Amino acid sequence: MYQMMLSDLDETLLIGQHVPVFNQEAIHEAKKHGLRFVIATGRSHRMIGDILKEIGTYDMPGEYSICFNGGLVIENKDFKILHFQGLDYKLLRKCFDYGCKENLCMLVFTLDCCYIYNPDEFEVNRKIEQKTPMKVIYDHEIEFLKNESIAKILLVKRDMNYLKELRDEMYQDIGDQVELTFSSERYLECNAIGINKGVGLKWLADYLNIDINDTIAIGDNYNDVSMIKEAGLGACVSCAHDDIKEISDYVCEKNFDEGAVKEVIETFVLKGA
Numbered sequence: 001m002y003q004m005m006l007s008d009l010d011e012t013l014l015i016g017q018h019v020p021v022f023n024q025e026a027i028h029e030a031k032k033h034g035l036r037f038v039i040a041t042g043r044s045h046r047m048i049g050d051i052l053k054e055i056g057t058y059d060m061p062g063e064y065s066i067c068f069n070g071g072l073v074i075e076n077k078d079f080k081i082l083h084f085q086g087l088d089y090k091l092l093r094k095c096f097d098y099g100c101k102e103n104l105c106m107l108v109f110t111l112d113c114c115y116i117y118n119p120d121e122f123e124v125n126r127k128i129e130q131k132t133p134m135k136v137i138y139d140h141e142i143e144f145l146k147n148e149s150i151a152k153i154l155l156v157k158r159d160m161n162y163l164k165e166l167r168d169e170m171y172q173d174i175g176d177q178v179e180l181t182f183s184s185e186r187y188l189e190c191n192a193i194g195i196n197k198g199v200g201l202k203w204l205a206d207y208l209n210i211d212i213n214d215t216i217a218i219g220d221n222y223n224d225v226s227m228i229k230e231a232g233l234g235a236c237v238s239c240a241h242d243d244i245k246e247i248s249d250y251v252c253e254k255n256f257d258e259g260a261v262k263e264v265i266e267t268f269v270l271k272g273a
Helices: 009-013 021-032 049-055 089-101 121-129 160-174 197-207 222-230 242-247 260-270
Strands: 004-007 036-040 064-067 072-075 080-084 105-110 114-117 134-137 150-156 178-183 187-192 215-219 233-236
Touching: 004 009, 004 197, 004 260, 009 260, 021 036, 021 049, 021 260, 036 049, 036 197, 064 197, 072 197, 080 197, 089 105, 089 150, 089 160, 089 178, 089 187, 105 121, 114 121, 121 134, 160 178, 160 187, 178 222, 197 215, 197 222, 215 222, 215 260, 222 233, 222 242, 233 242, 233 260
Parallel strands: 004 036, 004 215, 036 064, 114 134, 215 233
Antiparallel strands: 064 072, 072 080, 105 114, 105 150, 150 187, 178 187
8 A cells, every 4th residue: 555655746736836626636535545645846845835735734744845856855844854955055156157158047946045047037937926935136146155055056948958968068077966857848957966856755755664665756857757766656647758658657648737646646546445
């Protein structure tokens, strides 16, 4: 019997910024059967309050979330930090310099704020919509972040081929020091080395004494691959890239906006319960 399910947010659990009712209902029913439902996201814990309210785990003891692609694990009650592994300032500087050289919009996340450099109007508006604590910065000054708890940096470009080439270039330089992955078809995400959602899943499973074989993970993009592989059952939505489908144990018939999360819950948690 599966005891814990992790779900990505964008293009997996959410439609826009909300959990659709059909997913909410499936989650609530699964919880009645003892399933822990955990969001596993690249977002900050400061950006998920409304989502947790919709799935019924906001400010609840014994409920958990994985943020910053596995860099942060919290208990939802008072957003209690259980585990955090951030990005060293010197490595932030190296990633930031690549973004400056390419004149990219960049999002630097600390535990408390998102700093948007070379701002893209869409990204600024999206962070407003997500109710993200943020500051827009029009120069390239990051020295003030030296003593901050830095979670990650995103380099933004709506061209995946371009981002893959940039990833390859960065990998040659700092690939042994920084975890590089993609999300939402426009982000090159830079976390501390060894940080990914699969590591977050394993950390939380160990913390809760849950056998990894009794876990489910569902996602859609490359920053979800590690947890799809790590979970006892790894699933992806129907619109996932073909190479993500190939490593998944289960490929949903439905897309995220049609109820892929609900499909997995009904098929593997509620069926026969």
